[in-house]
Amino acid sequence: MFSVSDNKYYCTIGLEIHAELKTLTKMFCACKNDPDEEKPNTNICPVCMAHPGALPVPNKKAIESVIKVGLAMGGEIADFTEFDRKNYFYPDIPKGYQISQFEYPIVSGGHLADMDVTRIHLEEDTGTNKHFDVGRQDSQTSDVGYSLIDFNRAGVPLMELVTEPHTFESAEETAKKASKFAKELQLVLWYLDVSEANMEKGEMRVEANISITKDPKVFGTKVEVKNLNSFRSVERAIKYEVDRMTELVEAGRGNEIVQETRGWNEAKQETFSQRKKEGSADYRYFPDPDLPKMKLHEAFDLEKMKKDLPELPGGKRARYQKDFGIKNEDVESYINDPELGAWFEDIVRILKDGEKVRVASNYITSDYLGLKKANSDVGRPNAENFAELVDLVSGGKISSRAAKDILAMIVVKDESPVKIATEKNMLQVSDEGAIKSIAEQIIAENPEVVATYKSGKENAIMSLVGKVIKTSNGSANPQVVLKLLKDLLK
Numbered sequence: 001m002f003s004v005s006d007n008k009y010y011c012t013i014g015l016e017i018h019a020e021l022k023t024l025t026k027m028f029c030a031c032k033n034d035p036d037e038e039k040p041n042t043n044i045c046p047v048c049m050a051h052p053g054a055l056p057v058p059n060k061k062a063i064e065s066v067i068k069v070g071l072a073m074g075g076e077i078a079d080f081t082e083f084d085r086k087n088y089f090y091p092d093i094p095k096g097y098q099i100s101q102f103e104y105p106i107v108s109g110g111h112l113a114d115m116d117v118t119r120i121h122l123e124e125d126t127g128t129n130k131h132f133d134v135g136r137q138d139s140q141t142s143d144v145g146y147s148l149i150d151f152n153r154a155g156v157p158l159m160e161l162v163t164e165p166h167t168f169e170s171a172e173e174t175a176k177k178a179s180k181f182a183k184e185l186q187l188v189l190w191y192l193d194v195s196e197a198n199m200e201k202g203e204m205r206v207e208a209n210i211s212i213t214k215d216p217k218v219f220g221t222k223v224e225v226k227n228l229n230s231f232r233s234v235e236r237a238i239k240y241e242v243d244r245m246t247e248l249v250e251a252g253r254g255n256e257i258v259q260e261t262r263g264w265n266e267a268k269q270e271t272f273s274q275r276k277k278e279g280s281a282d283y284r285y286f287p288d289p290d291l292p293k294m295k296l297h298e299a300f301d302l303e304k305m306k307k308d309l310p311e312l313p314g315g316k317r318a319r320y321q322k323d324f325g326i327k328n329e330d331v332e333s334y335i336n337d338p339e340l341g342a343w344f345e346d347i348v349r350i351l352k353d354g355e356k357v358r359v360a361s362n363y364i365t366s367d368y369l370g371l372k373k374a375n376s377d378v379g380r381p382n383a384e385n386f387a388e389l390v391d392l393v394s395g396g397k398i399s400s401r402a403a404k405d406i407l408a409m410i411v412v413k414d415e416s417p418v419k420i421a422t423e424k425n426m427l428q429v430s431d432e433g434a435i436k437s438i439a440e441q442i443i444a445e446n447p448e449v450v451a452t453y454k455s456g457k458e459n460a461i462m463s464l465v466g467k468v469i470k471t472s473n474g475s476a477n478p479q480v481v482l483k484l485l486k487d488l489l490k
Contacts, residue, residue, distance in 0.1 A: 009249075010216040011174040011242050014165040014209040015115075016224075017185060019195045020125060020156050020202075021065045027124045027157040028056030028099065028291075035201055040130075040150035048124075048155035050095035055290050058083070062157035063106065064300065065194035066122050069159065070107030071306045072188055073117055081106050083122075083291045087284045092127035092149055099124050100160075102285040106296065113184035114177060116164040125156040159195070161185065165209070167216050171242035174210075175235040182206050182234055187313040187335065199229045206234050212245045220245070221257045225264055225271055237264040241271050316341070325354060326361045333365045340364070346383035351390060360390045367407055378411040385410055389417040396477055399469075402426040428477040432484055435468065435476050439484050442467045453489060461485055 023033050029047035037043055046054035070077055084102040100123035110117035133145040163181065168174040186204060189195040197204040206228040211220035225241055228234045241262070248256050262271040296302075311319075313335050320331045320341075334341030347360050364386075371378050381389075389410070393403040398421050406417045406426065421427050442464055443450055453460040461482070468481045 008169075009212045009214060009242075009246055010167050010169060011171055011238075012165050012167045012211045012213065012219055012222075013174050013178050013238065014222075015161075015163045015178060015181060016207040016209070017161045017182060017204065018125075018207075019159045019161075019185075019189055019197050019204045020153075021062050021159055022193070022195050023059055023061045023065070023157055025059060026155040027059050027062055027122070028155060029054075031155065033156050034152070035156075035196070035198075035203060037152050040148070040152060043152045044154070048094070049151060056099065056288075058291060058294075059157055060299075062122060062159075063294070063296070064305075065157075065192070066106045066120055066159050067296065067300060067302070067305060068192050068194060068309065069161075069188065070110060070120055071302070072192060072309055072312055073107075073110030073112050073120075075107040075110030075117060075120065077296055077300075077302055078104055078106055078108065079295060079297045080104060080293065081296060082293045083288045084285045085288050086123075088282075090126070091147070092129055092151075092154065094127070094151065094154060098126065099288055099291070100285075112188065113181045115166055115181045118162045118164050120159060120161045123158050123160060125153050125158040127151040127154040165219065167213075171239045174242065175238040178206075178208060178238055179231045179235045183231055184313060191310055191312055191338065199231075202229060205229060208234065208238055208241075210238060210241045210245075212242055212249070222259055223257065224261050226261055226274070228264055233264055233266060236269060237271060240269065244271065324348065324357050324361070326358055327365075330361045330365045333369065343380055343383065347387050347390070350383055350387040353394075356390050356394050359394050360386065363390065363403070363407065367404055368411070371408060371411055379414060381407075381410040381414045385414060385416060392417055392421060396479065397421070397428055398426050399428060399474065399478065402428075402474065425475060428475055432480060435472065435481060435484055436488075438471050438476070439464075439468050439481065439488060442471065443485070443488060450489065461489070 020035065025031060026033050026043075026048055029045050031045050031048055032043045034043055047056055067077055081101065081104045083099050085097040086100040086102070087097040089096055101121035105119040105121035107120035108118075110120070128150045129147055130150060131145060131147045166177065168177060182204075186197045186199075189197045189204070195203065199205070205226075207224055207226045208228065209222050209224050211222045213220040223241060223245070225237045228237055245257050248254055258276070260276050261274045263274050264271055317331055317335055320326065320334060321328070334344055344361065344364060347364075348357050351357055351360060368380075389403060389406055392398045392406075393400060398406070398417075402421065406420050409415075409420055410417060446464060446467065449460050449463050453464075464485050465478060465481050468485070469476050469478060
Protein backbone atom coordinates (compact mmCIF):
# COMPACT_ATOMS: atom_id res chain seq x y z
CA MET A 1 0.00 0.00 0.00
CA PHE A 2 1.24 3.46 -0.85
CA SER A 3 2.22 5.99 1.79
CA VAL A 4 0.43 9.30 1.29
CA SER A 5 0.78 12.72 2.93
CA ASP A 6 -1.74 14.52 5.10
CA ASN A 7 -2.92 16.70 2.19
CA LYS A 8 -6.70 16.72 1.98
CA TYR A 9 -8.19 14.81 -0.96
CA TYR A 10 -11.85 14.09 -1.44
CA CYS A 11 -12.80 10.74 -2.93
CA THR A 12 -15.69 10.32 -5.35
CA ILE A 13 -17.20 6.89 -5.92
CA GLY A 14 -19.86 5.62 -8.29
CA LEU A 15 -20.84 1.97 -8.41
CA GLU A 16 -22.03 -0.22 -11.27
CA ILE A 17 -23.32 -3.54 -9.98
CA HIS A 18 -24.39 -6.47 -12.15
CA ALA A 19 -26.57 -9.25 -10.76
CA GLU A 20 -27.72 -12.34 -12.64
CA LEU A 21 -31.46 -12.84 -12.17
CA LYS A 22 -32.99 -16.08 -10.94
CA THR A 23 -35.26 -17.10 -13.81
CA LEU A 24 -35.97 -20.51 -15.30
CA THR A 25 -34.85 -19.47 -18.77
CA LYS A 26 -32.48 -16.98 -20.35
CA MET A 27 -33.32 -13.38 -21.20
CA PHE A 28 -34.30 -13.76 -24.85
CA CYS A 29 -34.69 -17.49 -25.46
CA ALA A 30 -36.01 -20.69 -23.87
CA CYS A 31 -32.60 -22.06 -22.87
CA LYS A 32 -32.26 -23.11 -19.24
CA ASN A 33 -30.76 -20.54 -16.89
CA ASP A 34 -28.59 -22.84 -14.77
CA PRO A 35 -25.55 -21.29 -13.04
CA ASP A 36 -24.52 -24.71 -11.71
CA GLU A 37 -24.24 -26.41 -15.12
CA GLU A 38 -20.73 -27.87 -15.35
CA LYS A 39 -20.78 -29.24 -18.89
CA PRO A 40 -19.83 -26.38 -21.26
CA ASN A 41 -22.04 -25.23 -24.11
CA THR A 42 -25.01 -27.30 -22.98
CA ASN A 43 -27.69 -24.65 -22.44
CA ILE A 44 -27.43 -22.93 -25.81
CA CYS A 45 -29.62 -22.46 -28.87
CA PRO A 46 -29.67 -20.52 -32.17
CA VAL A 47 -30.97 -17.38 -30.40
CA CYS A 48 -28.25 -17.06 -27.74
CA MET A 49 -25.65 -18.19 -30.28
CA ALA A 50 -26.80 -15.53 -32.80
CA HIS A 51 -27.49 -17.85 -35.69
CA PRO A 52 -28.93 -16.12 -38.77
CA GLY A 53 -32.71 -15.70 -38.64
CA ALA A 54 -33.06 -16.47 -34.91
CA LEU A 55 -35.22 -13.84 -33.18
CA PRO A 56 -35.15 -12.90 -29.45
CA VAL A 57 -38.25 -12.83 -27.22
CA PRO A 58 -38.08 -10.87 -23.90
CA ASN A 59 -38.35 -12.76 -20.61
CA LYS A 60 -41.28 -11.14 -18.73
CA LYS A 61 -40.19 -12.63 -15.39
CA ALA A 62 -36.81 -10.88 -15.65
CA ILE A 63 -38.49 -7.54 -16.37
CA GLU A 64 -40.79 -8.09 -13.38
CA SER A 65 -37.76 -8.80 -11.16
CA VAL A 66 -36.10 -5.51 -12.08
CA ILE A 67 -39.36 -3.66 -11.41
CA LYS A 68 -39.49 -5.24 -7.93
CA VAL A 69 -35.96 -4.03 -7.18
CA GLY A 70 -36.89 -0.53 -8.37
CA LEU A 71 -40.03 -0.46 -6.21
CA ALA A 72 -38.04 -1.69 -3.20
CA MET A 73 -35.67 1.28 -3.58
CA GLY A 74 -38.35 3.87 -4.19
CA GLY A 75 -37.36 4.34 -7.84
CA GLU A 76 -39.57 5.51 -10.69
CA ILE A 77 -40.75 2.74 -12.98
CA ALA A 78 -40.67 3.76 -16.63
CA ASP A 79 -43.88 3.72 -18.61
CA PHE A 80 -42.07 3.43 -21.93
CA THR A 81 -38.90 1.37 -22.26
CA GLU A 82 -37.02 -0.49 -24.97
CA PHE A 83 -33.93 -2.61 -25.58
CA ASP A 84 -30.85 -1.32 -27.40
CA ARG A 85 -27.89 -2.86 -29.14
CA LYS A 86 -24.56 -2.08 -27.46
CA ASN A 87 -22.01 -2.73 -30.21
CA TYR A 88 -18.57 -4.08 -29.45
CA PHE A 89 -16.56 -7.09 -30.53
CA TYR A 90 -15.37 -9.59 -27.97
CA PRO A 91 -15.20 -13.38 -28.32
CA ASP A 92 -17.79 -14.05 -25.60
CA ILE A 93 -20.42 -11.93 -27.44
CA PRO A 94 -21.66 -14.16 -30.30
CA LYS A 95 -23.73 -11.44 -31.97
CA GLY A 96 -21.03 -8.77 -31.98
CA TYR A 97 -23.35 -6.69 -29.82
CA GLN A 98 -25.00 -6.99 -26.42
CA ILE A 99 -28.71 -6.41 -25.95
CA SER A 100 -28.93 -3.79 -23.20
CA GLN A 101 -30.78 -0.56 -22.38
CA PHE A 102 -29.49 2.95 -22.92
CA GLU A 103 -31.84 5.93 -23.05
CA TYR A 104 -34.92 4.36 -21.45
CA PRO A 105 -34.01 2.19 -18.42
CA ILE A 106 -36.71 0.30 -16.54
CA VAL A 107 -35.98 2.16 -13.28
CA SER A 108 -34.81 5.72 -12.68
CA GLY A 109 -33.79 7.03 -9.27
CA GLY A 110 -34.07 5.35 -5.89
CA HIS A 111 -32.08 5.16 -2.67
CA LEU A 112 -30.36 2.45 -0.64
CA ALA A 113 -27.84 2.40 2.20
CA ASP A 114 -26.88 6.11 2.17
CA MET A 115 -26.44 6.21 -1.61
CA ASP A 116 -28.70 7.46 -4.40
CA VAL A 117 -29.41 5.27 -7.41
CA THR A 118 -29.25 6.70 -10.92
CA ARG A 119 -30.82 3.84 -12.88
CA ILE A 120 -31.48 0.12 -13.00
CA HIS A 121 -31.70 -1.56 -16.37
CA LEU A 122 -31.78 -5.01 -17.89
CA GLU A 123 -29.39 -6.69 -20.32
CA GLU A 124 -28.00 -10.08 -21.25
CA ASP A 125 -24.89 -11.63 -19.77
CA THR A 126 -21.94 -12.75 -21.88
CA GLY A 127 -20.26 -16.13 -22.26
CA THR A 128 -17.39 -17.23 -20.04
CA ASN A 129 -13.78 -17.16 -21.25
CA LYS A 130 -11.62 -19.97 -19.90
CA HIS A 131 -7.87 -19.56 -20.31
CA PHE A 132 -5.37 -22.43 -20.25
CA ASP A 133 -1.60 -22.12 -19.95
CA VAL A 134 0.40 -25.02 -21.41
CA GLY A 135 3.76 -23.59 -20.39
CA ARG A 136 6.85 -22.80 -22.48
CA GLN A 137 7.72 -24.88 -25.49
CA ASP A 138 11.44 -24.11 -25.29
CA SER A 139 13.82 -21.49 -23.98
CA GLN A 140 13.42 -19.30 -27.08
CA THR A 141 9.61 -18.96 -27.01
CA SER A 142 7.21 -17.11 -24.75
CA ASP A 143 4.47 -18.74 -22.70
CA VAL A 144 2.01 -20.69 -24.82
CA GLY A 145 -1.65 -21.10 -24.02
CA TYR A 146 -5.13 -21.11 -25.46
CA SER A 147 -8.63 -19.95 -24.57
CA LEU A 148 -12.03 -21.63 -24.84
CA ILE A 149 -15.47 -20.09 -24.51
CA ASP A 150 -18.44 -21.54 -22.63
CA PHE A 151 -21.69 -19.96 -23.86
CA ASN A 152 -23.92 -21.42 -21.11
CA ARG A 153 -23.99 -17.99 -19.45
CA ALA A 154 -24.51 -16.06 -22.69
CA GLY A 155 -27.98 -14.56 -22.66
CA VAL A 156 -28.65 -14.99 -18.92
CA PRO A 157 -30.75 -12.04 -17.68
CA LEU A 158 -28.48 -9.49 -16.04
CA MET A 159 -29.63 -6.54 -13.96
CA GLU A 160 -27.30 -3.54 -13.89
CA LEU A 161 -27.64 -0.92 -11.16
CA VAL A 162 -25.77 2.39 -11.42
CA THR A 163 -25.42 4.75 -8.46
CA GLU A 164 -25.00 8.49 -8.44
CA PRO A 165 -21.42 9.67 -7.77
CA HIS A 166 -20.92 10.32 -4.04
CA THR A 167 -18.02 12.28 -2.56
CA PHE A 168 -16.51 11.36 0.82
CA GLU A 169 -13.66 12.74 2.90
CA SER A 170 -11.36 9.72 3.03
CA ALA A 171 -10.47 6.50 1.26
CA GLU A 172 -11.60 4.51 4.30
CA GLU A 173 -15.04 6.13 4.40
CA THR A 174 -15.43 5.73 0.64
CA ALA A 175 -14.54 2.03 0.77
CA LYS A 176 -16.86 1.32 3.69
CA LYS A 177 -19.82 3.14 2.10
CA ALA A 178 -19.32 1.27 -1.17
CA SER A 179 -19.07 -2.10 0.59
CA LYS A 180 -22.13 -1.30 2.74
CA PHE A 181 -24.18 -0.47 -0.36
CA ALA A 182 -23.16 -3.68 -2.14
CA LYS A 183 -23.97 -5.80 0.94
CA GLU A 184 -27.37 -4.17 1.35
CA LEU A 185 -28.17 -4.66 -2.34
CA GLN A 186 -27.31 -8.34 -2.05
CA LEU A 187 -29.72 -8.62 0.89
CA VAL A 188 -32.49 -6.86 -1.05
CA LEU A 189 -32.01 -9.26 -3.97
CA TRP A 190 -32.24 -12.20 -1.57
CA TYR A 191 -35.35 -10.89 0.21
CA LEU A 192 -37.09 -10.25 -3.13
CA ASP A 193 -35.98 -13.73 -4.29
CA VAL A 194 -34.87 -12.37 -7.66
CA SER A 195 -31.19 -13.38 -7.55
CA GLU A 196 -28.85 -15.68 -5.68
CA ALA A 197 -26.27 -12.87 -5.97
CA ASN A 198 -23.44 -15.25 -5.09
CA MET A 199 -20.28 -13.20 -5.62
CA GLU A 200 -17.98 -16.22 -5.60
CA LYS A 201 -19.89 -17.66 -8.56
CA GLY A 202 -19.90 -14.33 -10.39
CA GLU A 203 -23.67 -13.94 -9.98
CA MET A 204 -23.08 -10.46 -8.57
CA ARG A 205 -20.16 -8.33 -9.77
CA VAL A 206 -19.18 -4.88 -8.53
CA GLU A 207 -17.42 -2.21 -10.57
CA ALA A 208 -16.22 0.99 -8.93
CA ASN A 209 -15.69 4.32 -10.67
CA ILE A 210 -13.14 6.21 -8.57
CA SER A 211 -11.63 9.69 -8.68
CA ILE A 212 -9.95 12.09 -6.25
CA THR A 213 -10.02 15.87 -6.02
CA LYS A 214 -9.05 18.68 -3.67
CA ASP A 215 -12.26 20.55 -4.55
CA PRO A 216 -15.38 18.51 -3.67
CA LYS A 217 -17.36 20.50 -6.25
CA VAL A 218 -15.11 19.37 -9.12
CA PHE A 219 -14.72 15.73 -10.16
CA GLY A 220 -11.28 14.33 -10.90
CA THR A 221 -10.38 11.93 -13.73
CA LYS A 222 -12.41 8.75 -13.33
CA VAL A 223 -10.93 5.26 -13.27
CA GLU A 224 -13.12 2.15 -13.35
CA VAL A 225 -12.06 -0.96 -11.43
CA LYS A 226 -14.00 -3.94 -12.81
CA ASN A 227 -15.34 -7.28 -11.65
CA LEU A 228 -14.74 -7.11 -7.92
CA ASN A 229 -16.09 -10.41 -6.64
CA SER A 230 -16.08 -9.99 -2.86
CA PHE A 231 -16.92 -7.23 -0.39
CA ARG A 232 -13.37 -7.36 0.91
CA SER A 233 -12.04 -6.83 -2.62
CA VAL A 234 -14.37 -3.84 -3.06
CA GLU A 235 -12.91 -2.16 0.03
CA ARG A 236 -9.29 -3.02 -0.70
CA ALA A 237 -9.42 -2.06 -4.38
CA ILE A 238 -10.95 1.34 -3.60
CA LYS A 239 -8.39 2.10 -0.90
CA TYR A 240 -5.54 1.01 -3.15
CA GLU A 241 -6.73 3.04 -6.13
CA VAL A 242 -7.27 6.21 -4.07
CA ASP A 243 -3.77 5.90 -2.62
CA ARG A 244 -2.29 5.24 -6.09
CA MET A 245 -3.93 8.36 -7.50
CA THR A 246 -2.91 10.44 -4.50
CA GLU A 247 0.73 9.42 -4.83
CA LEU A 248 0.74 10.35 -8.53
CA VAL A 249 -0.81 13.78 -7.85
CA GLU A 250 1.61 14.55 -5.03
CA ALA A 251 4.55 13.51 -7.18
CA GLY A 252 3.47 16.00 -9.85
CA ARG A 253 2.38 13.18 -12.19
CA GLY A 254 -1.36 13.74 -12.05
CA ASN A 255 -1.48 13.69 -15.87
CA GLU A 256 -0.74 9.95 -15.67
CA ILE A 257 -4.21 9.40 -14.21
CA VAL A 258 -6.26 8.67 -17.32
CA GLN A 259 -9.82 7.51 -17.87
CA GLU A 260 -9.32 3.78 -18.10
CA THR A 261 -10.53 0.38 -17.01
CA ARG A 262 -8.40 -1.37 -14.41
CA GLY A 263 -8.57 -4.85 -12.96
CA TRP A 264 -7.94 -6.02 -9.40
CA ASN A 265 -5.22 -8.56 -8.69
CA GLU A 266 -6.29 -10.32 -5.50
CA ALA A 267 -2.95 -12.10 -5.09
CA LYS A 268 -0.88 -8.90 -5.38
CA GLN A 269 -3.54 -6.70 -3.73
CA GLU A 270 -3.21 -4.07 -6.46
CA THR A 271 -5.01 -2.75 -9.52
CA PHE A 272 -3.60 -3.00 -13.04
CA SER A 273 -4.40 -1.26 -16.33
CA GLN A 274 -6.56 -3.18 -18.79
CA ARG A 275 -7.72 -0.75 -21.47
CA LYS A 276 -8.69 2.86 -22.07
CA LYS A 277 -12.25 3.51 -20.96
CA GLU A 278 -14.85 3.71 -23.70
CA GLY A 279 -17.59 6.31 -23.75
CA SER A 280 -21.22 5.63 -24.65
CA ALA A 281 -20.61 6.97 -28.20
CA ASP A 282 -18.05 4.20 -28.77
CA TYR A 283 -20.75 1.57 -28.38
CA ARG A 284 -23.01 3.08 -31.09
CA TYR A 285 -26.21 2.33 -29.17
CA PHE A 286 -29.40 2.09 -31.20
CA PRO A 287 -32.83 0.52 -30.52
CA ASP A 288 -32.91 -3.20 -31.24
CA PRO A 289 -35.26 -3.64 -34.23
CA ASP A 290 -35.99 -7.29 -33.33
CA LEU A 291 -37.55 -6.46 -29.95
CA PRO A 292 -40.85 -4.69 -29.23
CA LYS A 293 -41.24 -1.37 -27.42
CA MET A 294 -42.73 -1.88 -23.96
CA LYS A 295 -45.39 0.01 -21.94
CA LEU A 296 -44.70 -1.23 -18.42
CA HIS A 297 -47.56 0.58 -16.69
CA GLU A 298 -49.97 -1.35 -18.91
CA ALA A 299 -48.17 -4.69 -18.73
CA PHE A 300 -47.79 -4.77 -14.92
CA ASP A 301 -50.01 -3.85 -11.96
CA LEU A 302 -47.42 -1.69 -10.21
CA GLU A 303 -49.62 -0.84 -7.21
CA LYS A 304 -50.23 -4.50 -6.48
CA MET A 305 -46.56 -5.33 -6.97
CA LYS A 306 -45.59 -2.62 -4.50
CA LYS A 307 -48.17 -3.82 -1.99
CA ASP A 308 -46.97 -7.42 -2.33
CA LEU A 309 -43.31 -6.62 -1.64
CA PRO A 310 -41.96 -8.59 1.34
CA GLU A 311 -40.55 -6.90 4.42
CA LEU A 312 -37.16 -5.63 3.30
CA PRO A 313 -33.89 -5.56 5.28
CA GLY A 314 -34.18 -1.87 6.22
CA GLY A 315 -37.71 -2.23 7.58
CA LYS A 316 -36.90 -5.47 9.35
CA ARG A 317 -33.83 -3.90 10.94
CA ALA A 318 -35.86 -0.98 12.29
CA ARG A 319 -38.61 -3.29 13.61
CA TYR A 320 -36.16 -5.57 15.43
CA GLN A 321 -34.43 -2.64 17.08
CA LYS A 322 -37.73 -1.07 18.14
CA ASP A 323 -39.68 -4.16 19.22
CA PHE A 324 -37.02 -6.40 20.74
CA GLY A 325 -34.33 -4.07 22.10
CA ILE A 326 -31.56 -6.48 21.15
CA LYS A 327 -27.97 -5.65 20.23
CA ASN A 328 -27.24 -4.29 16.75
CA GLU A 329 -24.87 -7.19 16.09
CA ASP A 330 -27.70 -9.63 16.91
CA VAL A 331 -30.05 -7.77 14.57
CA GLU A 332 -27.55 -8.07 11.72
CA SER A 333 -27.24 -11.82 12.32
CA TYR A 334 -31.00 -12.18 11.74
CA ILE A 335 -31.04 -9.78 8.79
CA ASN A 336 -28.20 -11.66 7.05
CA ASP A 337 -29.81 -15.05 7.69
CA PRO A 338 -33.59 -14.73 7.16
CA GLU A 339 -34.19 -18.36 8.24
CA LEU A 340 -32.41 -17.68 11.54
CA GLY A 341 -34.49 -14.52 11.92
CA ALA A 342 -37.74 -16.44 11.32
CA TRP A 343 -36.72 -19.00 13.98
CA PHE A 344 -35.92 -16.20 16.42
CA GLU A 345 -39.35 -14.64 15.83
CA ASP A 346 -41.05 -18.01 16.47
CA ILE A 347 -39.24 -18.12 19.82
CA VAL A 348 -40.21 -14.51 20.58
CA ARG A 349 -43.91 -15.31 20.04
CA ILE A 350 -43.66 -18.00 22.72
CA LEU A 351 -41.57 -16.07 25.27
CA LYS A 352 -43.24 -12.64 24.91
CA ASP A 353 -41.29 -11.23 27.91
CA GLY A 354 -38.71 -8.64 26.77
CA GLU A 355 -35.91 -9.73 29.09
CA LYS A 356 -36.34 -13.37 28.10
CA VAL A 357 -36.24 -12.34 24.44
CA ARG A 358 -32.87 -10.70 25.01
CA VAL A 359 -31.60 -13.79 26.83
CA ALA A 360 -32.80 -15.95 23.93
CA SER A 361 -31.04 -13.71 21.41
CA ASN A 362 -27.77 -13.92 23.34
CA TYR A 363 -27.91 -17.72 23.38
CA ILE A 364 -28.76 -17.85 19.66
CA THR A 365 -26.09 -15.47 18.38
CA SER A 366 -23.29 -16.62 20.67
CA ASP A 367 -23.80 -20.21 21.81
CA TYR A 368 -25.99 -21.63 19.03
CA LEU A 369 -24.08 -19.99 16.18
CA GLY A 370 -20.84 -21.02 17.90
CA LEU A 371 -21.96 -24.65 17.83
CA LYS A 372 -23.06 -24.23 14.23
CA LYS A 373 -19.70 -22.80 13.24
CA ALA A 374 -17.85 -25.69 14.88
CA ASN A 375 -20.12 -28.27 13.25
CA SER A 376 -22.28 -27.24 10.29
CA ASP A 377 -24.37 -30.41 10.67
CA VAL A 378 -25.94 -29.39 13.99
CA GLY A 379 -29.69 -28.94 13.79
CA ARG A 380 -31.99 -26.14 14.84
CA PRO A 381 -34.17 -27.08 17.87
CA ASN A 382 -37.86 -26.32 17.50
CA ALA A 383 -38.95 -22.98 18.90
CA GLU A 384 -40.87 -24.54 21.81
CA ASN A 385 -37.85 -26.43 23.13
CA PHE A 386 -35.53 -23.45 22.77
CA ALA A 387 -38.05 -21.20 24.56
CA GLU A 388 -38.30 -23.83 27.31
CA LEU A 389 -34.52 -23.70 27.71
CA VAL A 390 -34.65 -19.90 28.04
CA ASP A 391 -37.44 -20.19 30.63
CA LEU A 392 -35.32 -22.58 32.68
CA VAL A 393 -32.21 -20.40 32.75
CA SER A 394 -34.14 -17.12 33.15
CA GLY A 395 -36.08 -18.56 36.08
CA GLY A 396 -32.93 -19.72 37.84
CA LYS A 397 -33.93 -23.37 37.52
CA ILE A 398 -30.69 -24.26 35.76
CA SER A 399 -27.30 -22.57 35.71
CA SER A 400 -25.91 -20.84 32.64
CA ARG A 401 -23.37 -23.67 32.40
CA ALA A 402 -26.16 -26.24 32.39
CA ALA A 403 -28.02 -24.19 29.76
CA LYS A 404 -25.01 -24.35 27.43
CA ASP A 405 -24.68 -28.09 28.00
CA ILE A 406 -28.37 -28.71 27.30
CA LEU A 407 -28.24 -26.56 24.17
CA ALA A 408 -25.36 -28.69 22.89
CA MET A 409 -27.60 -31.73 23.39
CA ILE A 410 -30.81 -30.45 21.79
CA VAL A 411 -29.05 -29.34 18.58
CA VAL A 412 -28.16 -33.01 18.12
CA LYS A 413 -31.37 -34.57 19.48
CA ASP A 414 -34.27 -32.15 19.69
CA GLU A 415 -36.10 -32.87 22.94
CA SER A 416 -37.46 -31.15 26.04
CA PRO A 417 -34.81 -29.29 28.10
CA VAL A 418 -36.92 -29.91 31.25
CA LYS A 419 -36.75 -33.64 30.59
CA ILE A 420 -32.97 -33.50 30.06
CA ALA A 421 -32.38 -31.34 33.15
CA THR A 422 -34.48 -33.69 35.29
CA GLU A 423 -32.90 -36.89 34.02
CA LYS A 424 -29.35 -35.57 34.35
CA ASN A 425 -29.88 -33.89 37.72
CA MET A 426 -29.18 -30.41 36.31
CA LEU A 427 -32.06 -28.62 38.02
CA GLN A 428 -30.83 -26.11 40.57
CA VAL A 429 -31.78 -26.52 44.22
CA SER A 430 -33.09 -23.27 45.70
CA ASP A 431 -34.28 -24.70 49.02
CA GLU A 432 -32.10 -23.08 51.70
CA GLY A 433 -32.61 -26.01 54.02
CA ALA A 434 -31.13 -28.44 51.52
CA ILE A 435 -28.13 -26.19 50.87
CA LYS A 436 -27.45 -25.01 54.45
CA SER A 437 -25.68 -28.15 55.67
CA ILE A 438 -23.30 -28.04 52.68
CA ALA A 439 -22.60 -24.34 53.26
CA GLU A 440 -21.84 -24.93 56.94
CA GLN A 441 -19.47 -27.77 55.97
CA ILE A 442 -17.59 -25.56 53.49
CA ILE A 443 -17.28 -22.74 56.04
CA ALA A 444 -15.83 -25.17 58.60
CA GLU A 445 -13.34 -26.58 56.07
CA ASN A 446 -12.04 -23.17 54.89
CA PRO A 447 -11.17 -21.00 57.94
CA GLU A 448 -8.53 -19.00 56.00
CA VAL A 449 -11.00 -17.93 53.32
CA VAL A 450 -13.56 -17.06 56.00
CA ALA A 451 -10.96 -14.93 57.84
CA THR A 452 -10.03 -13.14 54.59
CA TYR A 453 -13.71 -12.37 53.90
CA LYS A 454 -14.30 -11.07 57.42
CA SER A 455 -11.20 -8.85 57.18
CA GLY A 456 -13.01 -6.82 54.50
CA LYS A 457 -12.10 -8.61 51.25
CA GLU A 458 -15.66 -9.42 50.23
CA ASN A 459 -14.74 -11.09 46.94
CA ALA A 460 -13.26 -13.96 48.89
CA ILE A 461 -16.78 -15.27 49.48
CA MET A 462 -17.00 -16.27 45.81
CA SER A 463 -14.45 -19.01 46.49
CA LEU A 464 -16.85 -20.45 49.07
CA VAL A 465 -19.77 -20.14 46.63
CA GLY A 466 -17.87 -22.20 44.06
CA LYS A 467 -17.02 -24.90 46.61
CA VAL A 468 -20.65 -25.20 47.73
CA ILE A 469 -21.86 -25.53 44.12
CA LYS A 470 -19.16 -28.10 43.34
CA THR A 471 -20.05 -30.14 46.42
CA SER A 472 -23.72 -30.07 45.38
CA ASN A 473 -22.71 -31.45 41.97
CA GLY A 474 -23.72 -28.17 40.39
CA SER A 475 -27.32 -28.29 41.59
CA ALA A 476 -27.18 -25.44 44.13
CA ASN A 477 -28.54 -22.12 42.92
CA PRO A 478 -25.61 -19.63 43.01
CA GLN A 479 -27.79 -16.70 44.14
CA VAL A 480 -29.26 -18.73 47.00
CA VAL A 481 -25.79 -19.99 47.99
CA LEU A 482 -24.38 -16.46 48.06
CA LYS A 483 -27.25 -15.15 50.22
CA LEU A 484 -27.01 -18.11 52.61
CA LEU A 485 -23.22 -17.79 53.05
CA LYS A 486 -23.50 -14.07 53.80
CA ASP A 487 -26.16 -14.82 56.43
CA LEU A 488 -24.04 -17.54 58.02
CA LEU A 489 -20.89 -15.34 58.11
CA LYS A 490 -22.50 -12.30 59.75
